[in-house]
Amino acid sequence: MANIKSAAKRARQSEVRTTRNRSAQQALKTLSKKSSEAFVAADKKAAGELARRLSSALDRAVKNGTIHRNAAARRKSSLGRKLAALK
Numbered sequence: 001m002a003n004i005k006s007a008a009k010r011a012r013q014s015e016v017r018t019t020r021n022r023s024a025q026q027a028l029k030t031l032s033k034k035s036s037e038a039f040v041a042a043d044k045k046a047a048g049e050l051a052r053r054l055s056s057a058l059d060r061a062v063k064n065g066t067i068h069r070n071a072a073a074r075r076k077s078s079l080g081r082k083l084a085a086l087k
C-alpha cells in the first residue's frame with residue numbers, strides 16, 4: 001500500500017482505468033470474433049455491418065487511449081482487405 005497520498009490516488013485511478021480498459025478490450029475482442037465468424041460464413045451483409053461496428057469501436061478505443069492508434073489502423077486495414085475479398 002502506498003504511504004503517500006498522491007501515490008494512493010494514482011493507485012486508485014489506475015485500478016479504475018484498468019477495469020474500464022479491460023471492459024473495452026473485451027468488447028473489441030467479441031466484435032472481432034463475431035466479424036471473423038461472419039467472414040468465414042461468407043455472409044456479406046452481416047460481415048459488412050459487423051465490420052462497420054468494429055471499425056467504429058476501434059476508433060472509440062483509440063480516442064479513449066485503450067489501444068494504440070497504429071494497432072487500430074492495422075486491424076481496420078485487415079478488416080477492409082477481408083471485406084474487399086468477400087465482395
